[in-house]
Amino acid sequence: MAFTLCAQQEVRLSVRSRWTQTFTVVFAALALAVATSGYVLSGGSGTQDFSRTAASLVELVLLLVPLTSLVFGVMALTPDPGAAQLLYSQPVPRTVVLFGQLAGLCLALLAAQAVGFGAAGLLIFQRAGSDGVFGFLGVVAGSCVLTVVFLAVAATITAGSTSLRRAHHLAVALVVWFAAVVLFDVAALGAASLLRSGAASRLLMVAAIVNPVDAVRTGTLLTVDGTTAFGAASLAFLRMTGGTTGAALTLAASLVVWIVLPLGIAAARVRRADL
């Protein structure tokens, strides 16, 4: 009951927030732009099919969704001290309040993304048919998973704190985003270039599992293009995990850990916090 109420309240706040409204419009515009202008670079014109749109959308999702989830998460989970004190003094366990808020925020962000994916999907279906729709749905699923993972990370950063530390938490969130989306891959590739081929492949394999952004990228590419889009490291990863099912399960396990572990830490922090 309290969980649902907190989730509903967060959905209501998110729907009325200009930030969420802006994100919805921008994400939809970008998704439509990707769907309608994908052939421009290859000198053509017209709407792409689902497969090509999905392949183009992956990078947009990997870049934008972690950032918005972290920033929106930090903003929503660092209320003013007076608001936090009133909320957490209610006869409701703190973890229920936190997870309720997270659930509501997650729903709101997923709904905002659904508008963009839905608009692009409808346009593609109307103009190019349903070929490759599963790859597109794979990107949507990847986007959902990234939203949950990075909201959980935002909860870990902010749990039990208030707006007095919001700027600090935002800075930490931006560092986390930059590390996960840009720095990690650069570091992994840099390190791999210094290693022998076998060791480099193993390093890149581990990198694909350890970083949630890479895990979603690998999983999504698997749904969009199968193994055709894979490089040497990904193929080695497939061999190690015994095929696509094993690879998918390994990636899913990594992502589950990336959701459960931050939520566990956030729960422990919010329980112990002095407000």
Next chain:
Amino acid sequence: MITYEGFAKTFGIVHAVRDLTVTIAAGEVVALLGPNGSGKTTSIKAAAGLVRPTEGRVLLGAPGRSALEADARRVCSFLPQRVTFPESLTGREVAEFYCKLRGRNADRLQEVMKLTGLNGSSRRTVGTYSGGMTQRLGLAVAMAAQALVLLLDEPTAALDPDGTCAFYAVIEARRSEGQTVFFSSHQMGDVERLADRFLVMVSGRLVASFTARELTTALANRGVMKVTVDGISDVVLTRLRAIAPGVMSSADQIMVPGTADVRLAVLDLLRNQGVTIRGWSAEEGRLDAFYRELVEGHHG
């Protein structure tokens, strides 16, 4: 209703509260006084389950359960010093949310909004409220919980005179229903008017606890009587000083500091000595002066 058992709280190297042991009984209206940084807010927040004791514990209800247990907090309702609400929600939406969160229906909401003077503004978004209206909404939320204990941290600090009147009405209503109120304040007017008992904290320690009756006596003992007379002889003045050593006099006025008994004795003596009394007035001691003495005594 609220029991502090050796409660202590340390933030880093700062001892906010040290060894606080006090019980607030059901139906009492208790004021917590003290200068800034004396540990008032930390103590009240501990009762609201917002602060984990470094030592000791804070219990709510009977039999007492730790304030850190969510269910134990069902008996209390807390209003922070500077409450805020999401600006995009209306006053009514805010109050309804908190009612539902406690499993209460919103039946009394209209009544509480009216009592706190927000009835006409409940459909407006909180973003359009003034600071005082937001604080009143906080009071409405705290009231609508219908909890047995009301915990208020400097509730009138941000209120305008209307809001303060609404606050007094709320507390009087709570008192008449026999419910418990524990509040901190710097406003001596609030304290004197509302509280049955007073706790004074200085530097994290409880330094004084007295009932309203004890306060009245203490203030009376600090009173001053001013008597206007038709002249007074040195002999009478010497006799007066024998029973009231602090007596001061001018040509036609005598100032007598001291207890009510001393003042009565002075009046009797003047009459018996045939002194013509043209008028007199008495002023009780002031709470703020009394409080300052207490605080300075323990600061030193």
